[in-house]
Amino acid sequence: MQGLADGYFVLPYTLQNYLADQITVGHISTDTPEFDEAEQSVRQREERLMENGKRKTENGELHTVDHYHKALGKIMWEYVGMSRNEESLTKAATMIDELENEFWQHVQVPGDIESFNPEMEKALRLADYFELARLITADALHRKESCGGHFRTESQTEDGETLRDDQNYMYVAAWEYQGHGQPETLHKEPLNYEHIQIATRNYKN
């Protein structure tokens, strides 16, 4: 499990050559319109997250970041887990959207923007997780076969083994971000094997 979860500690080695050259690149100025724009948009997000706490609210109307983080985790665990199907994934997609709306309207971030604020950090990260969760779900919905570690219950053999669909899904997929709330664009890289025979792993014999 540690190996799986900590994969991001390891630098893909296609990046090494690129990074090695960066050593000679001097200090990059923050005095650019791009930087200002990015700073502005982060600040707006932060201000929006602070707003709920300033409103006059009923008791119990607001919730902590952790509350929403756990709720999102539960949706993913229940409906987008190792074993999933069209029904569970469609349900998850709706639930994620609803929870995200709820989050922006009722999350409570204490403290302020200028001082050290771990709750703000968590909130910004969770805001990203909503997008990521939606993308994972959309990708899982799109790939109707059982492949790798994942089992689409609609796609199985008679004796309950995973059933791949090489006809339609033999490609590596990358989804391109199109802005918040917009569906991502799919880019495919076909997998063409020249020297090996495609087979299916069998744990039974």
Next chain:
Amino acid sequence: MNFTLHIWRQENAKAKGRFETYKVSDISSDCSFLEMLDILNEQLINDHIAHPVCFDNDCREGICGMCGLYINGRPHGNDDGITTCQLHMRKFNDGDEIWIEPWRAKAFPVICDLVVDRSAFDKIIQAGGYISVTTGGVPDANTIPVAKRFADMAMDAAECIGCGACVAACKNASAMLFVGAKVAHLALLPQGQVEANERVKKMVCRMDELGFGSCTNTYACEAECPKQIKRQNIARLNREWIKQLFSGNHKPNE
């Protein structure tokens, strides 16, 4: 389980700190120490009692070194060979009073509450805790032979996660165990030998500049290190330092 927590609160490095007392109840004995603090924070936010308590953490599985807390007078709490995130509430008794403090060392100023700035460690690493290699394809495994004994010792030293408990435990706030682990890890391997002399010189000088204390061989560091880094690494650091003194004053690339 129920606990009374006395937690160090301090708005920033300049502010005056103080202990505040909070109570948590119905805590499962399987709860980790950090989960218990999460529960406390949820309570502090929901009931508008106080600002949530700031504490550092990341991996929560003992590998990143972020989560150091001084608990009841011991770095990483009253257990051996674990980090704070690996400490569980079953190690305490129901009704216990628990005192929670940040690392206290001049080189680790408090950022907020229990969070301290450990970037001094990064600066020591930047000074020399690396080997220079060519990027590109990775060499095949075992092309450079390493004797098993050295591989094991280097691996043990490499276990250091840079948490800072050694500094916090030391009455002199010395960073010798940390620097020893880093220097030994690289000096024990053929890849680390090329820059060995330069490395130890730069890292030790940087360590002194950053305000860490001297080592008086008390070994509180070894006793409290969550990765059980051995004091022999301090001996190796001293040896590397002396070796470097006899090697002449080579500048890098000379």
